[in-house]
Amino acid sequence: MSTQATTAATAAAGVRSKARKKKRISGSSITIMVFLTMCAAFVSVPLYVVIVTSFKTMDQIALGDVFALPTTWTIEPWITAWSEVCAGMTCEGVSHGFWTSMKILFPSLILSIGVSSVTGYALALWKIRWAGTFLFVLFLCAFVPFQIIMIPLVVLNSSIGLFGSIWAVAIVHSILAMPLLTLIFRNFYKDVPEEIVNAAIMDCGSFWRIFIEIILPMSANIMIVVLILMITTVWNDYLIGLTFGGVGTQPMTVILANTVITSFGAVKYNVDMAAALLTAIPPLVVYFALGKFFVQGITAGAIKG
Amino acid sequence: MPQVEFSNIVKRFGRVTVLEDLSLTVQDGEFLVLLGPSGCGKTTLLNMLAGLQDVTEGTITIGGRDVTDLDPKDRGLAMVFQSYALYPTKTVRGNLKFGLSAQKLDRAEIERRVTWAAGLLQIDQLLDRKPAQLSGGQRQRVAIGRALVKNVDVFLFDEPLSNLDAKLRTEMRLEIKRLHQELEKTIVFVTHDQVEAMTMAHRIAVMNGGVIQQIDTPDEIYERPANLFVARFIGSPAMNTLAARIETSGQAIAAIHGPSGVRMDLSDYAFRTPPKHGDTVVVGLRPEHFIVGETAEPTGAVFTLPVRYTEKTGSDVTMFLDNGEKDLISVRFDHKHHHVPITGEAPPVWFPKDRFDVFDAASERRI
Ligand SMILES: Nc1ncnc2c1ncn2[C@@H]1O[C@H](COP(=O)(O)OP(=O)(O)OP(=O)(O)O)[C@@H](O)[C@H]1O
Ligand SMILES: [Mg+2]
Numbered sequence: 001m002s003t004q005a006t007t008a009a010t011a012a013a014g015v016r017s018k019a020r021k022k023k024r025i026s027g028s029s030i031t032i033m034v035f036l037t038m039c040a041a042f043v044s045v046p047l048y049v050v051i052v053t054s055f056k057t058m059d060q061i062a063l064g065d066v067f068a069l070p071t072t073w074t075i076e077p078w079i080t081a082w083s084e085v086c087a088g089m090t091c092e093g094v095s096h097g098f099w100t101s102m103k104i105l106f107p108s109l110i111l112s113i114g115v116s117s118v119t120g121y122a123l124a125l126w127k128i129r130w131a132g133t134f135l136f137v138l139f140l141c142a143f144v145p146f147q148i149i150m151i152p153l154v155v156l157n158s159s160i161g162l163f164g165s166i167w168a169v170a171i172v173h174s175i176l177a178m179p180l181l182t183l184i185f186r187n188f189y190k191d192v193p194e195e196i197v198n199a200a201i202m203d204c205g206s207f208w209r210i211f212i213e214i215i216l217p218m219s220a221n222i223m224i225v226v227l228i229l230m231i232t233t234v235w236n237d238y239l240i241g242l243t244f245g246g247v248g249t250q251p252m253t254v255i256l257a258n259t260v261i262t263s264f265g266a267v268k269y270n271v272d273m274a275a276a277l278l279t280a281i282p283p284l285v286v287y288f289a290l291g292k293f294f295v296q297g298i299t300a301g302a303i304k305g
Numbered sequence: 306m307p308q309v310e311f312s313n314i315v316k317r318f319g320r321v322t323v324l325e326d327l328s329l330t331v332q333d334g335e336f337l338v339l340l341g342p343s344g345c346g347k348t349t350l351l352n353m354l355a356g357l358q359d360v361t362e363g364t365i366t367i368g369g370r371d372v373t374d375l376d377p378k379d380r381g382l383a384m385v386f387q388s389y390a391l392y393p394t395k396t397v398r399g400n401l402k403f404g405l406s407a408q409k410l411d412r413a414e415i416e417r418r419v420t421w422a423a424g425l426l427q428i429d430q431l432l433d434r435k436p437a438q439l440s441g442g443q444r445q446r447v448a449i450g451r452a453l454v455k456n457v458d459v460f461l462f463d464e465p466l467s468n469l470d471a472k473l474r475t476e477m478r479l480e481i482k483r484l485h486q487e488l489e490k491t492i493v494f495v496t497h498d499q500v501e502a503m504t505m506a507h508r509i510a511v512m513n514g515g516v517i518q519q520i521d522t523p524d525e526i527y528e529r530p531a532n533l534f535v536a537r538f539i540g541s542p543a544m545n546t547l548a549a550r551i552e553t554s555g556q557a558i559a560a561i562h563g564p565s566g567v568r569m570d571l572s573d574y575a576f577r578t579p580p581k582h583g584d585t586v587v588v589g590l591r592p593e594h595f596i597v598g599e600t601a602e603p604t605g606a607v608f609t610l611p612v613r614y615t616e617k618t619g620s621d622v623t624m625f626l627d628n629g630e631k632d633l634i635s636v637r638f639d640h641k642h643h644h645v646p647i648t649g650e651a652p653p654v655w656f657p658k659d660r661f662d663v664f665d666a667a668s669e670r671r672i
Contacts, residue, residue: 195390198357198377199451204407205378213403217394 054078054273061269077270081278085271087258094275096248097255101235101282104169104251108234112174112181113226117219119178120185121211125197135186141179150243157244164246172244173234181226188222189215224290232283252279307368307381307458307491308333309354314363316349316515323349324515327363331493332507336485339495340502341512342538347495348387350512351461354493355384367459378407383452384461387468389444391436397423397447398432401454408455422450425484442473449481453488462494466501478504499539503527511535529662533669536589536662542623542635544589548666551584560588560663564629569606573658578672580665586672589662592623592637596655605658608634611651626654 049066054077056070083093090096123131153172157163162171192215200210241251256279260272309331316324323346331337339347352358354365356377364373372380383404392400398419405415423429426446436444445465452460462481466474482505485492496502502509503523510520511534519531530536536544549560549569558579560569569588580586596602610626613633622640625633636654646652665672 193388193390195386195388196392198352198355199384199386199390200392200403201357202355202377202382202384203404203451203455205376206407209407214392214394 050273050276054270054277056270058266058268058270074270077268077274078278080268081259081271081275085259085268085275086262086264087255088262094252094255094259094278097250097252098278098282100166100245100249100255101241101251101253103166104173104241104245105231105234107167107170108173108177109227109230111170112177112230113223115174116178116181117185117216117223117226118211119182120187121189121215122207123182123186124189125192125215126207135183138179138182142183146176146239150239154243163244164249166245166249168244169241169249169251172240173237176240177230177233181230184226185219185222188219192218228286228290231286235283309459309491309493310366311350311354312364312366314350314353314365315361316346316353316358317361322515327515327517329510329517329520331491334489334491336482336492336494336505336507338502338506338509339493339512340499340509340538341497343497345512346515347497347512348463351384351463351493351495354380355382355461356380381457382459382461383455383457384463385448385452385465387464389436389448389468391444391447391451393436396433396435397428397439397450400436400447400451401432404451404455418454418456422453425453425487426450426480441469442477445469445473445477449484453484457490459491459493462492464495464497466496467498474501481505499541503539511538513538529671530589531671533587533589533664536664540591540593542592542637544591544662545632545634546664547588547590547628547634549586549588551580551582551586553582560586562588562628565608565610567606567608567628569656569661570658571605571661571663573603573605574661574663576663576672580663580672585666587664587666587669589664590634590656591660591662592635594657594660595636595638596657597636597638597643597652600655602655603658604655605661606656607653608656609651609653610634612646612648614648615645617645 052069053061053066055073055075057072057074057076060068060071081093082095084091085093087094087097122128123135128134154163157168157172162168196214197210200214204210235251236253237251238253238257241254242257245251245254256275259275311327311329314324314327315322327350329350339350341347349358353360356372356375360373364371366372367380367382392403395403401419401422402415405418410418419432420429423432426449428443428446428450431439431443431447436447439447445468448465465481466477469477478501481492481494485505494501494505506523508520508522509526511518511526513534519526519535521529521531526535526539530539530544533546537546547562547567547569549562551571552559552561552568556572558571558574560571561567562569571588590606596604608626608628610628613625613627615622615624617640620639620641621637622645623635623637624646625635628634643652663672664670
């Protein structure tokens with residue numbers, strides 16, 4: 001604010017009529033530009049290396065210039081990574097992990113978003129006894145690091161016979177996400193104009209009908225935000241998948257890690273890079289598909305009452 | 306028949322008491338307006354009737370049935386909200402239908418009612434639009450339509466016109482009045498606009514600070530305000546109120562205004578409890594009752610005070626007279642009948658003998 005004011009003041013002191021049209025690049029915006037460029041470089045330089053390496057032949061990689069473009073482009077590493085590379089004892093590529101991750105992702109999404117949106121709706125718009133206390137507990141839960149409760153969760157999971165299955169991973173994901181998602185939904189629904197809710201309550205007393213017919217159609221924005229949040233967390237997770245998944249039910253990230261550490265002879269950097277990129281692609285696709293809405297979603301949620 | 310009755314209602318929010326022991330009866334088929342300044346508890350009262358807020362103490366009955374603890378949808382009411390509160394993702398038709406399909410009516414009946422309400426409110430052309438595609442007046446109509454289709458006996462309106470511009474407000478006012486005459490339903494209408502209240506109501510309940518000050522017909526409230534609050538709240542410009550001392554001599558009774566020394570003859574005033582010599586009272590004089598210039602009517606008081614300034618609104622002029630106190634005396638008259646005095650001039654203005662309102666200075670009640 002103050003920098004803007006100073007800029008305006010200096011501009012006014014200069015040539016009056018032209019001052020309005022010319023925008024000066026002030027010191028603060030230069031700082032911001034430099035900072036942003038550094039951030040971008042921090043991400044994009046390694047990304048560049050990963051991408052070019054995945055298209056190189058092992059012969060070129062052996063030469064050692066990591067920044068060089070491939071002399072001969074090859075998609076061989078990608079095919080190997082997808083369907084042939086070995087992770088531990090099994091050699092089926094990362095594709096198996098891909099499908100496992102998908103099988104983990106969908107139940108986690110449905111379970112976590114389903115439960116937390118309804119809970120958030122109930123907490124925000126209905127008179128619930130102890131709602132304040134419940135919210136406080138949720139708030140605390142949202143900040144408990146997973147590592148602290150990992151061991152008890154493992155014990156709990158094996159005692160109900162879930163441990164090692166896809167469901168174990170999906171359910172743990174859902175439950176861990178629920179406090180935060182419930183808070184997000186609750187805060188979003190708190191902003192639904194009270195009179196709309198009152199009108200719905202007078203028209204129809206049904207908790208579920210109001211949710212499904214009135215509230216859910218108004219939630220598109222927050223759903224997109226939460227979807228992106230959940231998809232990226234679940235997909236990129238390593239620790240939960242490693243801990244709760246059994247042999248053959250581990251997600252793509254775990255398979256990827258195993259692939260990278262399993263090597264017979266020379267390390268095939270190009271295959272490792274391709275496998276890493278394959279693992280990273282799905283959240284990327286989600287970003288591109290929903291990214292446009294992501295920005296709109298956040299502002300629409302913030303401004304609209 | 307749906308007569309609405311509030312008995313000894315108390316409403317508290319935590320430690321704040323909003324309504325204290327309020328009782329009110331709305332007759333069957335009546336158009337009752339709740340009128341009062343912002344924050345006096347009108348919406349709270351309406352929400353409690355609708356079941357949207359809990360009653361702390363007391364009971365509410367509708368048609369003899371105790372509804373105090375009933376769910377909103379089971380009370381047989383329909384409400385029109387101040388902000389329209391339309392369902393943004395539903396079409397106009399969807400908005401009208403939502404409450405009906407929840408009642409599990411059959412399709413033909415739902416269709417019939419929607420068509421009927423849409424025709425009545427002239428929104429037939431808009432049925433497939435979303436609320437965002439409607440103008441303010443159209444939204445208001447849809448909001449009313451959503452209440453109408455439910456075919457209930459009691460309608461609640463919470464300041465439904467306050468978001469509209471002046472012209473639309475006048476139109477909608479007439480429309481609601483016409484609907485009431487056509488449908489003959491009980492209506493409780495909340496507003497803080499006295500013109501709305503005066504033009505639409507059978508009876509007006511004037512509220513202040515959670516207390517009903519007076520409940521009467523518009524005429525009665527205007528002519529015989531029960532206390533100083535009502536007297537000052539109703540009427541525009543507001544009523545002049547002069548603190549005065551009673552003087553009696555034989556049959557004659559008059560009030561003397563200290564600062565200006567004006568003598569107001571109250572011999573024709575119908576006292577409920579005649580005051581004694583020396584009592585302090587507050588005399589109310591409506592600006593529009595003053596007569597400027599010569600008159601043949603029996604006058605109760607004559608003021609010859611300097612004009613501070615004048616305001617012209619169309620055919621009316623309001624002039625403000627300096628009576629030696631902080632509050633000026635406002636006098637309204639038609640400038641066709643008298644020239645507009647300039648500042649500093651002191652034209653004689655008369656007040657009719659039978660138009661005074663007199664209040665006790667301490668209790669502020671009408672005497
Ligand atoms: N949830 C609440 N908690 C505490 N106080 C409240 C609450 N709701 C309303 N009030 C208080 O109750 C009083 C009456 O509010 P209400 O909404 O009924 O006023 P109103 O007469 O409808 O006013 P307006 O004309 O501005 O709509 C106000 O003083 C308000 O501050
Ligand atoms: Mg209100």
